[in-house]
Amino acid sequence: METLLLEHNIISLRTAVVLDDGDLVYFMLMPKWLDPTVPGVADYGKSDATWLYRRKRSFTREVKLMRSFSPVERDVRPIVLKRPPELKLLWTEDGENAALFLNLVPWAFIHRDRRHGYSKGILRPSIGNPWDQKLFEQTFNRDQLK
Numbered sequence: 012m013e014t015l016l017l018e019h020n021i022i023s024l025r026t027a028v029v030l031d032d033g034d035l036v037y038f039m040l041m042p043k044w045l046d047p048t049v050p051g052v053a054d055y056g057k058s059d060a061t062w063l064y065r066r067k068r069s070f071t072r073e074v075k076l077m078r079s080f081s082p083v084e085r086d087v088r089p090i091v092l093k094r095p096p097e098l099k100l101l102w103t104e105d106g107e108n109a110a111l112f113l114n115l116v117p118w119a120f121i122h123r124d125r126r127h128g129y130s131k132g133i134l135r136p137s138i139g140n141p142w143d144q145k146l147f148e149q150t151f152n153r154d155q156l157k
Contacts, residue, residue: 016098016111023106027121029063029098035087036063038111038128040121061119061128061139063111064090086135101151108150120147 015036016029026041039060067089099112110120119130119142129146133139 015095016100018100020102020106020109022104023102025106025109027100027102027109027111029111033066035065035084036132037061038063038119038121038130040109059121059126059128061121061130062087062132063113063119063130064088064132067091083138086133086138088132088134090132103150103152110147110151117147120150122146122150 013031013033014028015031016027018027019025020027027038028041029036029038037060041059062083065084065087097112097114099115101110101112101117102108107123108121111118113119116131119128119132121128125146127140129140129143131142133141135141
């Protein structure tokens, strides 16, 4: 597992991380504390994460994947990257929500109140939440996006 991005927010004490397992790449926000006995920490979980993309395979391997039963990999957008992507985070002022930009394009965000991640890499809601432009614009200050 390779860490592509790791950033701590000094206001919320949350940590954003982008991980790559060689096939799938995902984005998550870690809780303030990792001790599940601390009140509120048990509420954090897999909903504070979303898939970003998967590496596109050879034609033969793509056909095999589409015929197999692997909903996560089938329902995550395949991408071909010639070089490592440029990743940048945008936090809300309170540090509780984070948006991830992939090569300068807003690509995914995690919304604290909704307890979900949203991503342009999600092709079908069976494995997560597809991008929500309206919620993105409501959550992140337009001045920050310029």
